[in-house]
Amino acid sequence: MRSTEELSAWVRDARRRTHDLVAGLDARQLVGPRLPIVNPLLWEIGHVAWFQERWVLRHAGAQPPLRADADRLWDSSAIPHDARWDLPLPPLPETLDYMAEVESRVQHILESDPRPDVRYFTEYTVYHEDMHDEAFAYTRQTLGYPAPRPPRDPAGATTAASGPAAAWPGDAQIPGGPFTLGATEEEPFVFDNEKWAHTVSLAPYRIARAPVTAQDFAAFVEDGGYEREDLWSRPGWAWRRQQEATQPVYWRRAEGGWERRHFDRWVELEPHHPVVHVSWHEAEAWCTWADRRLPTEAEWEMAAASERGGRDKRRFPWGEATPTPDRAHLDGGTAGVVDVAACPDGDSAWGCRQMLGNVWEWTASDFRPYPGFTPDAYRDYSEPWFGTHKVLRGGCGATRARLIRNTWRNFYTPDRRDVWAGFRTCART
Numbered sequence: 330m331r332s333t334e335e336l337s338a339w340v341r342d343a344r345r346r347t348h349d350l351v352a353g354l355d356a357r358q359l360v361g362p363r364l365p366i367v368n369p370l371l372w373e374i375g376h377v378a379w380f381q382e383r384w385v386l387r388h389a390g391a392q393p394p395l396r397a398d399a400d401r402l403w404d405s406s407a408i409p410h411d412a413r414w415d416l417p418l419p420p421l422p423e424t425l426d427y428m429a430e431v432e433s434r435v436q437h438i439l440e441s442d443p444r445p446d447v448r449y450f451t452e453y454t455v456y457h458e459d460m461h462d463e464a465f466a467y468t469r470q471t472l473g474y475p476a477p478r479p480p481r482d483p484a485g486a487t488t489a490a491s492g493p494a495a496a497w498p499g500d501a502q503i504p505g506g507p508f509t510l511g512a513t514e515e516e517p518f519v520f521d522n523e524k525w526a527h528t529v530s531l532a533p534y535r536i537a538r539a540p541v542t543a544q545d546f547a548a549f550v551e552d553g554g555y556e557r558e559d560l561w562s563r564p565g566w567a568w569r570r571q572q573e574a575t576q577p578v579y580w581r582r583a584e585g586g587w588e589r590r591h592f593d594r595w596v597e598l599e600p601h602h603p604v605v606h607v608s609w610h611e612a613e614a615w616c617t618w619a620d621r622r623l624p625t626e627a628e629w630e631m632a633a634a635s636e637r638g639g640r641d642k643r644r645f646p647w648g649e650a651t652p653t654p655d656r657a658h659l660d661g662g663t664a665g666v667v668d669v670a671a672c673p674d675g676d677s678a679w680g681c682r683q684m685l686g687n688v689w690e691w692t693a694s695d696f697r698p699y700p701g702f703t704p705d706a707y708r709d710y711s712e713p714w715f716g717t718h719k720v721l722r723g724g725c726g727a728t729r730a731r732l733i734r735n736t737w738r739n740f741y742t743p744d745r746r747d748v749w750a751g752f753r754t755c756a757r758t
């Protein structure tokens with residue numbers, strides 16, 4: 330279990346990042362348009378504080394509610410998504426006061442009564458805030474708001490990812506065999522959907538050393554990929570037609586090439602960046618066009634975590650050491666991506682690069698429980714989403730380094746292209 334000093338610093342750090350990510354927006358921007366893929370930011374700020382109050386102060390600390398109306402305003406399990414724009418939300422200064430009061434009480438209980446469940450739920454709510462912080466950042470991209478200010482906290486130092494500016498082509502050959510999928514009990518903190526490690530058996534396969542690049546994806550677009558129904562699954566084609574998609578969502582053609590929208594401005598498409606903001610359907614169609622396929626999540630995890638010639642498993646692709654800029658592009662806040670050849674010290678045992686950081690990677694797998702699954706105290710973390718979502722792995726440039734590891738499972742519906750998701754592929758044979 331984490332020390333109270335570390336948890337206290339994390340609570341402060343997460344809150345500082347939240348403030349940075351919502352800074353500079355006016356009252357209209359803080360409410361924003363009613364879209365199924367975003368929350369009103371003003372609601373989401375209050376929700377982050379409420380979640381911490383709910384679990385650390387009220388559940389673990391047995392304290393009375395700070396506000397009588399808090400559950401009616403910010404309980405995500407009880408308030409339908411499209412009703413969040415109609416709530417009598419307090420204005421930003423009042424919301425921030427509530428947030429500050431929750432934080433100060435959490436710091437106090439950590440100091441005065443750091444029982445195991447207080448520490449467990451403090452850690453849980455820091456991770457919850459980290460996930461919402463990623464959502465704050467992609468919401469700003471979705472709505473075309475200015476980029477958030479760069480992180481000012483020490484953890485933001487991992488932003489300056491290093492390495493050659495280039496493509497990183499080629500496949501790694503993985504011999505397959507038995508593999509332990511999921512988190513072991515040595516992991517200090519795990520979410521319910523990672524429990525527990527269980528043996529799966531994989532056939533040999535070849536998996537790309539890097540994610541698909543923007544240039545790779547542009548070749549598909551220019552080859553008429555969005556006009557050719559034969560490249561798409563039935564649900565994928567229905568999605569494409571309904572969206573009237575003719576290219577990735579933030580791309581436009583310009584003289585001399587492609588441009589992409591980076592928050593509120595247009596920049597030239599960087600050829601060796603991973604393609605990002607593509608849906609699972611677009612990833613699948615690209616694979617059909619290129620005669621490739623998406624890895625299953627077991628294949629992804631084996632390529633990231635297994636040791637050559639042994640059954641030991643690595644916590645990170647490079648081993649046990651904590652992430653650094655040379656190993657993984659994480660913690661960036663603004664979520665700019667870097668070239669796929671960057672972070673050369675982060676390769677897995679098989680030579681796969683950037684399996685953590687830079688871009689979330691869609692897998693072929695449906696999000697389903699591992700054998701023996703039982704939900705944790707916050708029951709709505711995983712269970713409501715089984716069967717309808719696809720698994721993504723690896724984190725992106727906006728993901729906090731403290732959150733991510735080889736066994737971490739993210740999940741979105743296959744139509745989502747607002748998140749920083751791309752993909753890596755496997756050879757078909």
Ligand SMILES: [Fe+2]
Nearest residue numbers: 376380405457
């Ligand atoms: Fe939440």
